Amino acid sequence: MSTPADLDADDLRFAEPNNPYLTAPDTDFTPIERLDADDAEREVALLRAAIREHDHRYYAANDPLIADRTYDALFERLTALEAAFDLDASDSPTRRVGGGTLDELGTVEHAAPMLSIDQSGEADDVREFDARVRREVGDVAYSCEPKFDGLSVEVVYEDGRYVQAATRGDGYEGDDVTEQVRTIRSVPERLGGDPPETLAVRGEVFIPRDAFQDHNRERVEAGKEPFANPRNAAAGTLRQLDLDAVAERPLDCFFYDVLGWDDGEPRDEDGLAPSHPATHLAELEALRSFGLHVNDRAESAADIEAAIDYRDRLGEDREDLNYEIDGVVIKVNDRAACERLGTKARSVRWAFAYKFPARHEVTTVEDVVVQVGRTGRLTPVALLDPVDVGGVTVSRATLHNPDEIESLGVNVGDVVRVKRAGDVIPQVAEVVESHSDTAYAFPDECPACGSAVERDGPLAFCPNGLACPAQAERAVVHYASRGGLDIEGLGEESVEQLREAGLVETLPDLYRLGERREELVELEGWGETSADNLLREVGASREPDLDEFLAALGIHEVGGATARNLARHFGTFAAVRDATEAELVEVDDIGETVAHTVRDFFETEQNARVIDDLLDYVDPQPDETDTGDALDGLTFVFTGSLSTSRSVAQDLVEAHGANATSSVSGNTDYLVIGDSPGTSKRDDAAANDVPEVDEDEFADLLAEYGIDWPPSDED
Incomplete structure (x- = not known):
């Protein structure tokens, strides 16, 4: 001290x-x-x-x-x-x-373009970059620094005060994340030293590796899906609208480039302000003197071979760093030379990223846990002795399913090789050294509720449905999501909080929250206004459209499109619930597998009890689609982008008696082609002699039946 x-x-x-x-x-x-x-x-x-x-x-x-x-x-x-x-x-x-919630992320134009950098993992490409530079500006020295694997941001200071931050976006404008970046303690609100009147700096927001490991462990223990890697965690955090959630995440930021430096004086012939440092390394020292967080591994290199040597040396130290890197950045050190080299459309000509190769590492399986998904699928996960893989501390890796465990022959205590597929997703590649005679014995009972596990090919499922605590929590989250009834204020964290407080165990409990309003008000972060807003949102979901209600139930394989087809075919929830598999197969785009899944969902005793309880509070509205018969007997398939969304086109033709399916078959009458269409549907159309029509021809076809395209608001 x-x-x-x-x-x-x-x-x-x-x-x-x-x-x-x-x-x-x-x-x-x-x-x-x-x-x-x-x-x-x-x-x-x-x-x-x-x-x-x-x-x-x-x-x-x-x-x-x-x-x-x-x-x-x-x-x-x-x-x-x-x-x-x-x-x-x-x-x-x-x-x-933190504190408060933003309505949305605005858009910010950058002080200067945030361009990308050409990159390669081959030394010959680095030498070719050097040859191009020397042809343009002669012999130069280079600066070398780690290539951080985080989220690039622009931060702007005026008169030494923090005023704005934005993500890179398309390089010319990005998302306004001023309030999110404000929560990062390594980003000063005020600059020290003697900064210029306006300073725009480029930085990389990241999560330190040790903090990432601790945070991911907390998520797994809380039953949440862990982040795939620190970069994804940082990027997702910075786009959060809930500032409390941002402030709780262990974000950090390195600053490494000057985008704008204005001291109020005329610029020189290279476009630089009089006080602008002459070299990139001097820029970094200036940023450090202002109190900005600057990495300490930047070095000078007299020539390109010294820069290549720097990359090799940094690669040897990579495991000891507490931040993720995937290579080094080599920059022309002289700022005036950089200005003369200029830029290309999307990248600068004065810098090159020399990447590290993807890495595989060996570690020990400390345990295997089985996670329960929303649809009851059981997924085994290997908990690993933490290991660095591709610059990331990996402490867990998916084992996919019981058959994958058998195929690998993996068990607790085995030494395994871990790889990052695409240098991102951790997977167990092989067992290097086995310490057991058998593979891990997949449990016969659901770890969340104790129900006997059922197998479907290589997959395992818990059959307890909405009565399984793990499935119930995820079911509530899905029910309230945009893919369900879109109940604002019921995200994953809110549902978890309500479950921990004993207020919501299953879906019907949502509609009993009004009886426990005072308990809701007393929860941390809630209060009178938040509680009343949630109760109002829940109340507004009591009479949902039938298709939205079906999608909200979270039936496996029943998304929005299938739910619409079910609603239009059967008309009422009772009819859908009572339909036999044979009747379900008659619905457009529903085959035997989906029909069996739907029937099984409704026949499961536990699901039936929850749904009966739910229907005491919710009244799904019968589907009243106007099924005119002008297009009766016709079947359409759409591909590519239309001037109006494809869902509007599907709704329109179905409202006039046609079928709109997602795949081309011999029963298809027309394939409607929009912009940038896929090839598979066109190939199927050719194979089945199905005529193709573009959007103009589609409009002419509908006009023959007295139907306008695109439809008017009144339609």
Whole structure:
């Protein structure tokens, strides 16, 4: 722990050396009621400066000055003072803790194009890049740095204050993630040092490997689907609209490039501002001096061979890094030379990414767990002694199904080779060293409810349906999703919270929440408004359209299109529920397998009890599609993009008596071709002598029957 005498003013970015909250701060604070407004403002200013410095020291410099518990005391004091004296500020450290939900992600135009980089894993391609550079600008030196595998963002500062952040998007504009990036503690709200008036920097948002492992373990233990890799986790987090969820994730950010540097002075002949550093490595030092988190593995290389050597050396150290990389980036160091080299349509001419090869690693299977999916499918997962695979710490890998376990001959304690398919998805490739005589014995009972497991070919299922706790929770999530009844406010985390509180066990419990409103209000993060909003949304779902209700039940193989066909064919839920397999097969696009699945779902005793209970609260509305007979007897298949969505076209022809199916057969009368059509349907049409018509011909055909295309709003 540092003492005040140890502090070097040159090392401080955000606070003065005499700030009392930097080292060994006294956390026995004066009671707030004894402070006046001036005293509070002075203390708040000191606390904000100190906390910014502590954030920088902890997250960017890896050199903390105080213990975590002391930091927490300072943060809590600042929060209390801001609330007591109404001293909120947009750049206060307290703004990082999240809070609130955004309606949507806006779009932001970048200060300068965020272009991609040409890349290869071959040294000859790197040397060819060097030859092209030297032909254009002569001999150059290079800067070399890790190629981070995260999510690229642009962050903009004006007069040293954080004002905006955006994802890369198409390179010219991206999603506005200003509030999400604000929660990342390694991204300062204010810059230190002497930054230009406007600074736009490019960074990579990532999740450290150790934090990713811990977070994924928590998700698995909570019954949630783990993230595939740190990059996906970071990208998904940054696009979250729930800022509390973003703040809870362990995001970090490295800054590595300058997109815009404006000091208010005229630019030189290369387009650079007078104070703009002359080299890329000097840029990185400038960013570091401003308090931005800059990686410490950047180096200079006198020529391309030195750059190639850097890549090989970094590859040897890759396992020891706490962040994921998939190669190195080699850049022309001289900024003026970079400006002269310029750019191509989608990439820069002054940088090249030298990729690492995909890697396979060997580790031990510590355990095998069986997860239960929404449809009852049981999926075995190998829990591994953590191993680095392709720069990612992998602690679990799918074993797919019982037959895959038998094929691999894998069991707990075996040494296995793990690969990342496509350098992303962890899989067990083979058993390297077996420590058992037999493969892992797949359980005969569902781990969630104890029901006897049923097999369907290579797959295993729990037959307990909606009465199985694991299936029930996932069923509630699906029921409320956009693919179901679209009940706003009932996402995966909310459902999990309601289940843990004992408020929702099965689908009918959703409609009994009104009887337990006070318990709902008391849940963390809820309150009167949130509870009433949810109850209103649930109430609005009591009379769903029949097709939406069928899709919401989560019957295996019954998505939106199949649900619409069932609704139109049978008209009422009772008719669908009572239909025999023979009657179900008569429905368009339903074969024997799907018919058996539907019949089995409704005949399962546990499902039947839940549905009977659900129907006490929900009244699925009969399908009242106008089945005019103008197109009676005709069958259409659509492929490609139409001027109006294909679902509208399908609804229209079906409303006039035709069939709209998803595959071409000898019974198809017309294949309607839109833009960018698939080849398989056209091949099937040719094989079955089915005539093809484009959208104009389709419109003419409908006109012969007195039907307008595209349909008017009144239709």
